[in-house]
Amino acid sequence: METNIVMDTIRRRRSVRSYSARPVEREKLQAIVEAATWAPTGMNRRTFHFLVVTDAARLQELNRRIRAVFRQSELPSEKARGEDENYVCYYNAPALIIASNEPSEAWAAQDCACALQNIFLSARSLGVDSCWINQLCKGMSDEPQVYALLRSWGMPEGHKVYGCAALGYGDRPLPEGAPRREGLVTWVE
Numbered sequence: 001m002e003t004n005i006v007m008d009t010i011r012r013r014r015s016v017r018s019y020s021a022r023p024v025e026r027e028k029l030q031a032i033v034e035a036a037t038w039a040p041t042g043m044n045r046r047t048f049h050f051l052v053v054t055d056a057a058r059l060q061e062l063n064r065r066i067r068a069v070f071r072q073s074e075l076p077s078e079k080a081r082g083e084d085e086n087y088v089c090y091y092n093a094p095a096l097i098i099a100s101n102e103p104s105e106a107w108a109a110q111d112c113a114c115a116l117q118n119i120f121l122s123a124r125s126l127g128v129d130s131c132w133i134n135q136l137c138k139g140m141s142d143e144p145q146v147y148a149l150l151r152s153w154g155m156p157e158g159h160k161v162y163g164c165a166a167l168g169y170g171d172r173p174l175p176e177g178a179p180r181r182e183g184l185v186t187w188v189e
């Protein structure tokens with residue numbers, strides 16, 4: 001079948017974990033976060049919310065608080081991250097979009113995941129690299145120090161984070177995607 005820009009963008013998107021210092025242009029960030037708001041939501045509830053954070057000092061403060069929580073973890077892998085001064089969960093990307101939702105909503109996580117995929121694909125279509133960042137999930141955004149910071153930035157009261165998107169310009173060429181595993185699709189006709 002003939003390809004098109006959407007199909008090409010889906011194939012060309014890669015998770016990027018090393019960024020140059022070049023900031024993402026504001027109009028691109030606006031377009032990307034607008035794409036997030038156009039994602040489908042269960043029962044069209046649209047209760048999700050997006051913080052667009054581009055202030056490096058604030059991102060560093062968030063990372064410090066995440067590391068402080070990790071340091072208390074009983075999981076050795078998390079504890080090691082907490083104790084590693086060089087650990088930066090968002091890879092020093094110049095922008096981070098934080099997707100949150102009201103946890104009592106039945107499809108809170110799914111709605112955020114759809115929005116994040118819109119972010120990743122629209123970013124790629126504009127030449128911006130991205131990566132899903134999970135460290136604010138799994139209860140991290142409920143930790144008092146982390147929650148207080150997110151609230152002070154404008155996250156709605158009671159929201160939990162279901163995923164984040166690091167955004168920026170990668171400092172090396174995008175790798176090819178690995179071949180897709182066999183057996184991922186079964187047709188029933």
Ligand SMILES: Cc1cc2nc3c(=O)[nH]c(=O)nc-3n(C[C@H](O)[C@H](O)[C@H](O)COP(=O)(O)O)c2cc1C
Binds near residue numbers: 014015016017132
């Ligand atoms: C739910 C979810 C959570 C993820 N969390 C992280 C993360 O915290 N940090 C990270 O570097 N990549 C994260 N990723 C990216 C995956 O590691 C990546 O999509 C996978 O390795 C395939 O690579 P690709 O995106 O380049 O195709 C996450 C992806 C998903 C879907």
